[in-house]
Amino acid sequence: xxxxxxxxxxxxxxxxxxxxxxxxxNSEYRFEVPGIQKPGAMxxxxxxxxxxxxxxxRVTQTxxxxxxxxxxxxxxxxxxxxAKIELFLSVGPRATYDTSASARTEEGKRIGYRxxxxxxxxxxxxxxxxxxxxxxxxxxxxDEGLLWTLGKMRAEGEIPKDTHFKISAHTGHGNxxxxxxxxxxxxxxFNPVRDLQIPMIASIRNAINISIDLHTENxxxxxxxxxxxxxxxxxxxxxPVYLKTGGSVAGHHGWDTTEKQAEERIRQxxxxxxxxxxxYEDAIMSKRGVADLAIPQ
Numbered sequence: 001x002x003x004x005x006x007x008x009x010x011x012x013x014x015x016x017x018x019x020x021x022x023x024x025x026n027s028e029y030r031f032e033v034p035g036i037q038k039p040g041a042m043x044x045x046x047x048x049x050x051x052x053x054x055x056x057x058r059v060t061q062t063x064x065x066x067x068x069x070x071x072x073x074x075x076x077x078x079x080x081x082x083a084k085i086e087l088f089l090s091v092g093p094r095a096t097y098d099t100s101a102s103a104r105t106e107e108g109k110r111i112g113y114r115x116x117x118x119x120x121x122x123x124x125x126x127x128x129x130x131x132x133x134x135x136x137x138x139x140x141x142x143d144e145g146l147l148w149t150l151g152k153m154r155a156e157g158e159i160p161k162d163t164h165f166k167i168s169a170h171t172g173h174g175n176x177x178x179x180x181x182x183x184x185x186x187x188x189x190f191n192p193v194r195d196l197q198i199p200m201i202a203s204i205r206n207a208i209n210i211s212i213d214l215h216t217e218n219x220x221x222x223x224x225x226x227x228x229x230x231x232x233x234x235x236x237x238x239x240p241v242y243l244k245t246g247g248s249v250a251g252h253h254g255w256d257t258t259e260k261q262a263e264e265r266i267r268q269x270x271x272x273x274x275x276x277x278x279x280y281e282d283a284i285m286s287k288r289g290v291a292d293l294a295i296p297q
Contacts, residue, residue, distance in 0.1 A: 012176045014203050019239040021209060027286040028239035029276075030057035032213060033246045033265050035257050037063050039075035044259035046083045048266035054273050056266070057085055057286055057293065058242060060140055060166075063254045064092030065127045073134045077296035084289030087296055088138035088166055089131050091146065093123040113142035113170050121146060128159065138164050138294035142171050144182065151186025164188040164294035166213065170253065174200065176207035183208045188294075189242065194218055198230065202237040213242040216272050221252035231272055232280035245269045 007013060022028060036042050036059045049056055059080065061068070068076075073089070080087035094113035095103040098120060102108030115121050124146050128139050137160065141147045147167065153159045166189040167173070167182050174193040182190055191213035192204060205212060214234055217226040226248060227234070235241060246265025250257065257265065276283050289295070 011180065012203070012207050014199070015206060016199050016202050016237070017206070018236045019202075019205050021205065021240055022284075023211065023240040023286055023290075024292045025286055025290045027284045027290075028241070029235045029283060030211075030240075030242050030286045031055060031269050031272075032058040032060060032242040032244045033269065034060045034244055035062050035247065035250050035253075035255050035265075036262060037061055037254075037256050038068075039072055039079065040259050041257045041262040042076050042079050045262040045266060046079060046085075048263040049083075049269075051263070052266050052270040054266060054269045055285060055288055056083075056269060057288065058088060058138070059085060060088040060090070060138075062090050062140070063256070064094075064097065065089045065131045066092030066123075070134060073131065073136065077135045080296050084293075084295060086138050086164075086294040087136060088140050088164075088294065089136050090140040090168070091124045091142060092127045093120045094142055110172075112172055113168070115143045115146060121149065125149065125153070132160055132163055135296040137162055137297055138166065140166050140168050141187075142168050144171065144185070147182065147187060148185040154186065160297075162294070162297070167191055169194055169213075169215070174204075176203045179204045179212075180207045183210050189213055191215075191244070194222055195225070198233055198237055201234065205238050211240045211242055212238045213244055214238060215244045215247055217245065217248040217268065219247050219250040219252055219255065222247070224248070228272055228275050229279075231275050232283070235276070235280060235283050243272060245272050 095111045103111045167187045169191040189211045194215045246268045249261050249264045
């Protein structure tokens with residue numbers, strides 16, 4: 001059997017087809033704003049959605065659960081509940097926070113945010129358990145082994161069944177086989193590397209059913225490129241898709257967004273929404289508070 005034929009038998013092909021897949025509410029796209037690290041920035045962000053008359057469905061914190069106090073987590077959870085949006089917190093222990101010297105070298109950067117050794121796996125699980133005990137139902141994961149473990153724990157009831165696991169772009173995956181593997185071991189949402197072309201994105205969508213999270217713009221540390229004009233085509237080929245917007249406001253991943261910058265991130269959402277309205281006005285966006293969102297409990 002030839003390679004292309006075999007890949008099709010396992011659910012992987014390169015057909016550039018408009019996606020017919022949808023979120024459970026039959027919508028095609030949602031907005032995600034990353035890099036909201038503290039309650040003050042989150043409040044400013046929600047206030048700005050009213051000012052700019054836009055919807056946001058997911059907020060992600062990227063510095064790490066272990067860098068938030070219980071009070072801060074509870075405040076952010078309350079804000080998310082009131083706004084009827086998802087709140088995803090990132091696992092804290094990872095190579096860049098560890099004693100790893102390799103992770104700080106040019107070659108060692110390939111380690112990314114993966115976990116080193118038994119203890120760091122244990123610490124990461126404890127980080128997640130603390131968050132879910134405080135009501136959080138969305139977790140950003142950077143390590144495939146941790147995802148596999150958390151998936152097993154969720155299946156066994158050690159973690160609430162309604163906890164959602166989102167794979168970060170910093171895990172470094174960008175092909176349909178990797179996406180399929182991550183879906184099989186527990187991912188509910190997949191963020192591939194940032195610079196994939198639309199045919200590459202389409203091949204991933206063909207292979208998986210979970211949502212894909214795609215950056216519409218990026219900080220300079222991740223290339224600084226902006227894809228606003230591509231968003232209508234991204235929706236067509238990647239649906240169901242979370243449009244990760246506001247990243248160009250940040251200086252780097254883990255940027256501590258100020259309240260003023262939180263509003264600027266929402267202004268970026270407004271710019272992207274205008275592009276959708278102009279070039280793909282029939283695209284269907286989710287409403288806030290739909291049943292499958294990982295809203296804090």
